Structures are given as C-alpha cells and as structure tokens.
Amino acid sequence: MMARRFQIPTTLTLAALAAVSMTAACTQLEGRVAGQTVIPPATTATAPAELPGLHNVVAYGADLYSGGAPQGAEGLDALANLGIKTVVSVDGAMPDVDYAKSRGLRYIHLPISYDGVTEERRKQYAQILYNSPRPIYMHCHHGKHRSASALGTGAVTAGLLTVAQAEERMLVSGTSPTYPRLWESLRACRPLPAAELESDLREFVSRATVTGLVEAMANIDVVFDNLKVLQKSEWSVPADHPDLVAQNESQQLHALFKDLVDDPESQKLPAHYQGQLQRAISDAAALDAAVRRKDFAEAARLFATVKKGCKTCHADYRNR
Ligand code: HEC
Structure with a gap:
C-alpha cells in the first residue's frame, strides 16, 4: 500500500x-x-x-x-x-x-x-x-x-x-x-x-543512492506531513486526502524510528543521539497508542512532543 x-x-x-x-x-x-x-x-x-x-x-x-x-x-x-x-x-x-x-x-x-x-x-x-x-x-x-x-x-x-x-x-x-x-x-x-x-x-543520475538514514528520514518526513494533515482534520479521514488513515500513519512513524536502531549509519552516532532516538521511538509509540484508543486530545499533545523531538535532534545532528 x-x-x-x-x-x-x-x-x-x-x-x-x-x-x-x-x-x-x-x-x-x-x-x-x-x-x-x-x-x-x-x-x-x-x-x-x-x-x-x-x-x-x-x-x-x-x-x-x-x-x-x-x-x-x-x-x-x-x-x-x-x-x-x-x-x-x-x-x-x-x-x-x-x-x-x-x-x-x-x-x-x-x-x-x-x-x-x-x-x-x-x-x-x-x-x-x-x-x-x-x-x-x-x-x-x-x-x-x-x-x-x-x-x-x-x-x-x-x-x-x-x-x-x-x-x-x-x-x-x-x-x-x-x-x-x-x-x-x-x-x-x-x-x-x-x-x-x-x-x-x-x-547525472535520475535516482541517487542515499544512505539508510537519509532515506529513513525522507520517509519519516512524508509520514509526518500526513500526520499534520490528519491532526488538522481531528484524526478522521480528510476530505481532500481520502487515502489517509490516522492509525496507519502513526504506526508507520513508530516503525520507521524503530528501524533506525539497526541502521549502521545511525549506530555510528554518539550516545546522546541514541538517547534522542530512543525518546523519538517512545513518543511515536505513545502517539500511535493514543490514536488507536481515539484519545485525540492526548494525540494532539503527543504530536507536538514528536515534532519537538525532530527539531531538537536536527539542531544537534543535522543543521550544522
Ligand atoms: C534522533 C535524531 C533525529 C530525530 C528524532 C529526527 N531526525 Fe530527521 N534527521 C536526523 C539526522 C542525523 C539527519 C541527517 C541525515 C544526513 O543527512 O546524513 C536527519 C535528516 C532529516 C531530513 C532530511 C532527509 C533528506 O532528504 O536529506 C528530514 C526531512 C528529516 N530528518 C525529517 C525528520 C522529521 C519530520 C522528524 C520527526 C518526526 C525527524 N526527522 C526526527 C536525525 C533525527
């Protein structure tokens, strides 16, 4: 799918x-x-x-x-x-x-x-x-x-x-x-x-080979954008995005972060990064659980927490 x-x-x-x-x-x-x-x-x-x-x-x-x-x-x-x-x-x-x-x-x-x-x-x-x-x-x-x-x-x-x-x-x-x-x-x-x-x-190639970490992040970005759309539609299927189902996306986000644990490039990063990755995994798991039990107030709160996690890790490990 x-x-x-x-x-x-x-x-x-x-x-x-x-x-x-x-x-x-x-x-x-x-x-x-x-x-x-x-x-x-x-x-x-x-x-x-x-x-x-x-x-x-x-x-x-x-x-x-x-x-x-x-x-x-x-x-x-x-x-x-x-x-x-x-x-x-x-x-x-x-x-x-x-x-x-x-x-x-x-x-x-x-x-x-x-x-x-x-x-x-x-x-x-x-x-x-x-x-x-x-x-x-x-x-x-x-x-x-x-x-x-x-x-x-x-x-x-x-x-x-x-x-x-x-x-x-x-x-x-x-x-x-x-x-x-x-x-x-x-x-x-x-x-x-x-x-x-x-x-x-x-x-110049039409598809570059990128590392597993970059590919995972590009995928995380797509899923995160979908979650943004879902958040705006209060977690129901958005009228202009009939393909989006909240729990598919929240599950996907959790899975993508979890997979990074086995990524060789991600593994080379320092302990402080690994801590942020573990936090991202548990925040995404909590978001997924909240979406599944339809606790949308909690989902909104956790979505903001996940977003903050992206920013914090990028400030340390991506944007400089
Ligand atoms: C644990 C740290 C960490 C977390 C959490 C994290 N990222 Fe990243 N992200 C990185 C690192 C490191 C890179 C740079 C990879 C590189 O260029 O080698 C990156 C790169 C990216 C890129 C650029 C990919 C590309 O096309 O080059 C995007 C987009 C991105 N992250 C989105 C997100 C989003 C959205 C979230 C939150 C939902 C998130 N990331 C959470 C560490 C993190």
Missing part, C-alpha cells in the same frame, strides 16, 4: 539527455491540468504560488523554478503541462522517475543536506542549469530551504543571478535563517567561467 515510499534506489544514467537539444527559454508558460489553467509565478512575484500538486513555487528566472515535491500524478502532470523539461530533486526521497518519464520529464537526483551546499554541489547545480533543457523545476520536499538554496547557489555559480538577487528569491521561497549553512553557501558563490560549466549530463 505504501510502496511509493520504499522504492529501492537504483542508479540510472540519463543516456538520452545529452541528445536532447536546448530549447528556447519559455517566458510565457501556461498549461492545463484537468480543465484548470495553470499559471506559473512571475519572477517578480513576492509570494510563492500554489499550483495543482505543486506547493511553494517561486520563479528564479523566466524558466527556472523552485518548489515542493510534485504531489503524485497531479504534480507531475502540472509540470508537464507547464512545459517543464528538466526536474531536479535535491533531497533524499526517491523520485517517481517512471511516471515523470512518461510525461516527457527528465529527472536528475542530486541531494544535499541542511548543512550547506558544498563547492562541488554548487558547481554541479550550475552545470545542470547551464546544460539542461529548460524550463527547469528544482524541488525538495517542501520547496522552502534546500531547493531554494540549490537553485540560488546554482544560478549564481552559473552567472545567471547575483548573490543579492538569489538572496531575494530565497526569502520569497521562505528559506529559514535557522539553516545558517545554506545562507553561507550562497554568499560563498562565485560565477564560474563557461569552460567549467560545460559538462556531460549523462554523469
């Missing part, structure tokens, strides 16, 4: 990519999804756009967009209908490459963490922007922090934006000051000469 969350990472090279010729920059994008007209945001928009299956969409250039992960077929259809040619995923979740391909979208998967965009990654993002068919859509899960800094740093390195222009766009995306490394990476960017920007796009 939840197979989409657990696709095995495979490394597929985009052999055909190099053969695709550069298309002219498309300034007047407009597409239709199920009868709806989809209008992308302007580069001057001061707030992110919400499109069908696409959250937090911000234009960094006439044919360069950052936003949230496409939500199922609806999101990928919206991208295809907007004329997007290249989709770049920058987090640890596995993209739905097969469906994207059937809609004529080329996926490139090049993840970063919240601890900054290395010089190597900045160059790679710049090479993707420089060589890939446009328009290009870059996404992470929420489209606020990582996709914004990947696109911002890539665009500056490719000479498409100044640091100040990228900074302004990242603020529109909602990139948080609580990720100082992402901002530092932007300020460290320098435009590279054209010779260094040319690259063979076949070097």
